Amino acid sequence: MNKSLKEKLEATFKDIQTTVPEDSRVAVTARSDSVPTVLRFLKDLGFDHLALVSAVDWIEEDVFELCFVLTSYMQNDDEVTGREKLHVILKTRIPRERPQFKTATGIFPNAEPYEREIHELFGIDFEGHRRLTPLFLEREYEIPPFRKDFDTRKYVEDVFGNVPSVEDNK
């Protein structure tokens, strides 16, 4: 399955790299503008479950990498087919300056909370996302806290270290 999937992907899309790191894994690297097409294509192939959307901050290369992990509920299931479940990881890179990306919620509605989380923690804007409101964080941060240039120790000293203990006021 993964061999034929690799061939199918490479026959359909010109500008993607596909590798098979393990038997049950297929890693696809695509350009950012072709990601929605690849996602739609994979969904039509039976990968109907978006398990995770994640982001990585490659600060030295000045890019963010977005990862979409896809698998399927029934097809490729080991109980149905007798084989191990196949996972597809789709990676793409976007520039770190003013990061923007097209939302995947039109294809997989369950991408919504993942994209909200990435928006909040990495500051990536998802165009077309209906609800990019705060999800976890309580306070405002100058730099989104999961970026590599966010200095957590300095932040902790500035914010929590400055709170005096109550005994000091007596």
Place this chain on the structure above:
Amino acid sequence: MDRNQITKWLKAPAKMANKYSLHAVYFCTGCGIIEVPPVITARWDAERFGVIPVATPRQANLFLITGYVSVKTLRAIIRTYEQMYEPKYTVGFGSCPINGGMYWDSYNTIKHLDKYIPIDGWIAGCMPRPEAIFVAVTHLWTLIDKGMADGYIRYRENYKYYRRNQQMALGKLEWPPLYSLDDGPEGNKQ
């Protein structure tokens, strides 16, 4: 009943009744709450010590804070604590409420919980065993006997400073002050 304690019962019956009926508010924060179900059920049976969990803070007088406190949880902790009736006792469970524990440099975790609400006792460790809860409860009995479990009194007396610290961590507080913030001659002393 323990015959040795009869004099204590006669001297301060309310204190003794308080001591042996600690009702813990069933409030879950962090990973330490995983230790609480075995503690309150058949394996360790906290009712031997008179500790049972209750559903709402308005019926409770013991507050176990069982793990790291995120900024969002701090808001819930303060509101829960302020709803409990006096006398009320708080115990921090695990390293994280003490000084942040392994989250000492986290951007979103409260480091010293006793800056925001008063704490009567700490259980150190990551994770403490369920037996540590019972050690803490027996220590709390001693403290109540000696009148040293006075967190709720300290909260009232220093409410101005606690409220200021809470505002520093949470920004604007959307609930009114529990006690007066004025500096009267006696403050909030009773």
